[in-house]
Amino acid sequence: MRAFLLVLLTAASPLFAQGDFAPSAPQNDPNQVKTLKPVPANTILLPGALPKSSDTKTAVPEEGNVHKNVYENRYFGIEYAFPDAFVKQFDGPPPSETGKYVLAELELKDRGSILITAQDELFALTPGDAKYAREHLPSFYKLEDVPPELKAGERTFVRYDYTSPVAGLHWSVLSTEVRCHEVQFVFTSRDTGLLEQLRGGLTQIKFAETDAPRCVPNYARAENLIYKVDPVLTDTKYNPIPVRVIIGKNGKVEHVHVISAFRSQAGIVIDALLQWRFKPYLVNGEPVEIETGVLFGSEKSRKREPGAQSIATD
Amino acid sequence: MTQRAAPIFILITLLSVSLFGQTDPGVRGGGAAAGGPLSSVAANIPVTILDFFNDGQDRFQEVDSVAGTLAGEEGVGLGPRFNSRSCASCHAQPAVGGSAPAVNPQIGDGAADGARNTVPSFITRNGPVREARFPFFFDNNGNPDTNNPNGGVEDLFTIVGRSDSPSGCTASILPQPSFSQAQATGNIIFRMPTPLFGAGLIENIDDATLQTNARANDNNRLGVSGHFNHNGNDGTISRFGWKAQNKSLEIFAGEAYNVEQGVSNELFTQERPLPGEDGTTGLPAACRPNPTPEDHTNFNTTATGTLSDTVGFAMFMRLLAPPTPSTTTPGGSSSINNGRSLFAAVGCSQCHTPSLTTSASSFTSSLSNATANLYSDLLVHHMGNGLADNVSQGGAGGDEFRSSPLWGLGQRIFFLHDGRTTNLLTAISQHASSGSEANAVISNFNTLSSSQKQDVLNFLRSL
Numbered sequence: 001m002r003a004f005l006l007v008l009l010t011a012a013s014p015l016f017a018q019g020d021f022a023p024s025a026p027q028n029d030p031n032q033v034k035t036l037k038p039v040p041a042n043t044i045l046l047p048g049a050l051p052k053s054s055d056t057k058t059a060v061p062e063e064g065n066v067h068k069n070v071y072e073n074r075y076f077g078i079e080y081a082f083p084d085a086f087v088k089q090f091d092g093p094p095p096s097e098t099g100k101y102v103l104a105e106l107e108l109k110d111r112g113s114i115l116i117t118a119q120d121e122l123f124a125l126t127p128g129d130a131k132y133a134r135e136h137l138p139s140f141y142k143l144e145d146v147p148p149e150l151k152a153g154e155r156t157f158v159r160y161d162y163t164s165p166v167a168g169l170h171w172s173v174l175s176t177e178v179r180c181h182e183v184q185f186v187f188t189s190r191d192t193g194l195l196e197q198l199r200g201g202l203t204q205i206k207f208a209e210t211d212a213p214r215c216v217p218n219y220a221r222a223e224n225l226i227y228k229v230d231p232v233l234t235d236t237k238y239n240p241i242p243v244r245v246i247i248g249k250n251g252k253v254e255h256v257h258v259i260s261a262f263r264s265q266a267g268i269v270i271d272a273l274l275q276w277r278f279k280p281y282l283v284n285g286e287p288v289e290i291e292t293g294v295l296f297g298s299e300k301s302r303k304r305e306p307g308a309q310s311i312a313t314d
Numbered sequence: 315m316t317q318r319a320a321p322i323f324i325l326i327t328l329l330s331v332s333l334f335g336q337t338d339p340g341v342r343g344g345g346a347a348a349g350g351p352l353s354s355v356a357a358n359i360p361v362t363i364l365d366f367f368n369d370g371q372d373r374f375q376e377v378d379s380v381a382g383t384l385a386g387e388e389g390v391g392l393g394p395r396f397n398s399r400s401c402a403s404c405h406a407q408p409a410v411g412g413s414a415p416a417v418n419p420q421i422g423d424g425a426a427d428g429a430r431n432t433v434p435s436f437i438t439r440n441g442p443v444r445e446a447r448f449p450f451f452f453d454n455n456g457n458p459d460t461n462n463p464n465g466g467v468e469d470l471f472t473i474v475g476r477s478d479s480p481s482g483c484t485a486s487i488l489p490q491p492s493f494s495q496a497q498a499t500g501n502i503i504f505r506m507p508t509p510l511f512g513a514g515l516i517e518n519i520d521d522a523t524l525q526t527n528a529r530a531n532d533n534n535r536l537g538v539s540g541h542f543n544h545n546g547n548d549g550t551i552s553r554f555g556w557k558a559q560n561k562s563l564e565i566f567a568g569e570a571y572n573v574e575q576g577v578s579n580e581l582f583t584q585e586r587p588l589p590g591e592d593g594t595t596g597l598p599a600a601c602r603p604n605p606t607p608e609d610h611t612n613f614n615t616t617a618t619g620t621l622s623d624t625v626g627f628a629m630f631m632r633l634l635a636p637p638t639p640s641t642t643t644p645g646g647s648s649s650i651n652n653g654r655s656l657f658a659a660v661g662c663s664q665c666h667t668p669s670l671t672t673s674a675s676s677f678t679s680s681l682s683n684a685t686a687n688l689y690s691d692l693l694v695h696h697m698g699n700g701l702a703d704n705v706s707q708g709g710a711g712g713d714e715f716r717s718s719p720l721w722g723l724g725q726r727i728f729f730l731h732d733g734r735t736t737n738l739l740t741a742i743s744q745h746a747s748s749g750s751e752a753n754a755v756i757s758n759f760n761t762l763s764s765s766q767k768q769d770v771l772n773f774l775r776s777l
Contacts (some may be wrong), residue, residue: 097539
């Protein structure tokens, strides 16, 4: 009898495997698949809007990298050495439709962090200066009385610090302008000594001499255009599409950097912009290479605060 | 507790927090702090609105069957494919209109009334209610084709074998999807029910209010940005669903009725096949016994009886009051208040905006120019590869999700879009991964002391 019951239970056991009840509907047998090629885990295969460039050799803001304890960014010409104890744990998100970049996030576990960001001033929704930020700091933070600037070699960083009394956290925000971007270093910690150390380290930051084009906001206005082709977007997602272009001395568009667009949109915008012709930008009567911004897509979806940069739209 | 024991108890608690760190207090006890109507609705202002709330709630709780001929299952139109037989069975915690309950009703749904379904292994008795999606279609070799996005809901069950199902509707013509294959190839993701309390307030927040809030928050030192999802037809801001993909409660209700229960309705008028199924075999006629749409406006009846179920569901959701937070539980008012301050200080409120104001409502005064304490900006944000599900919806990419409204969180059991955890600390830590906008905020949270983190947890569980 016991043997019979044992056989019965053994025969019935597949019915209760893994929480499945008795199979009564046909299912594809995974063993019939010739070679299993699983979707890679923890991988974003279907992103939303992403940046895209017309070539891979021209530097773009999002291409900075962290190697050992140095953050480098060719577009901004930055070489920043940070303390060894800080590590980069995660990559940041893609650039936003308002031109915000998370360049690097570095952590000293449970003790503090360094956040390096850049805000493209041509597409910001709010004025990028420290005065605006200080005036609009949420009321649960308290501004600290600190020197308003920090010198780092030839460059000046605007500085403001604030604290959260309830959290015991301190922030030190230092920003400088590079190529019409507000490049910002945010140091966070409960340890004011650590923040002092980080600020001291920032004074050693190097900015390489580059032949970067001059940034001219709002140059893509009708009076400066000789010829343009309008991109015909086939996929309406009601998203703004911010774009930076580099215009050569001859007025031709040499490089297009779409900061944020869906795959179906980016190529169309790049192809159109590469056909644009501008009047050359003159400095002391001589044509120079410049970069400027253009906004496509749904501008109406994002309003701007007074004081934010005006931007030519399509 | 005696006078002598109380200080000892407090000391032990403090020592526990400092030695063992912060802990999720768990689901807040006491009665359900949600599920009733808005106050003006409860007062029947305007007159008869309470009838519509009650009628909508009844419909929400109705169990659907194929023909509506089974006792206790008067709803018509279940299937041919479905995930559940009733809205309220899945939107149940802590009350009707909530989120996934502790005991998963889908275990019973798959076998109810003689149905012969295999319950997939990811549906367990004490796990969350789930719908499943395959991010990608399969190629001819049975592998996911990452160049061919899918992302649509793959209904768990069919009506095959049910006592009210046509005899010609068999498993050979209406099979269940290949969940085993999808699991073996990592080509499956899950979603669990979103709670619906306060939905009318969310629906009545004007786009301009949302834009103003988003603009103000864009100036931050946390690396947070986000963007709105938009209705594809008119470009206005959509706001319901895990990716804010749905515009209004009525669209939300109609889609869910069709997708989750298989009931065709005036918004989604055809029976819904599996993604891609209509291009091959289609839904077999033998499994579609009802004229369509199965849910529709009713004529020659009472005022509330005239509504279709879909409109009734929408009205119920719209008139549901938001959850009532606790000021003392768990942890006491000091801890909760401190936690609220810390929640803002570390930056959580950057996306989980504590409150927004609605515009004037034509329905009822409680929806009109009201403060919605929803703890969400209603934007979609990049949440990184740890939470990415590779399903795009509208303008929301595979790693983007709407800031989940946190009101009512205290009495929820399962967290995140797929209900992967019941532990609030785990849910918080999952916000950080490569590509997430929340990394700096989580880093700030991690610098807090154990007791401060406990205050934040207590605050969240008080919501």
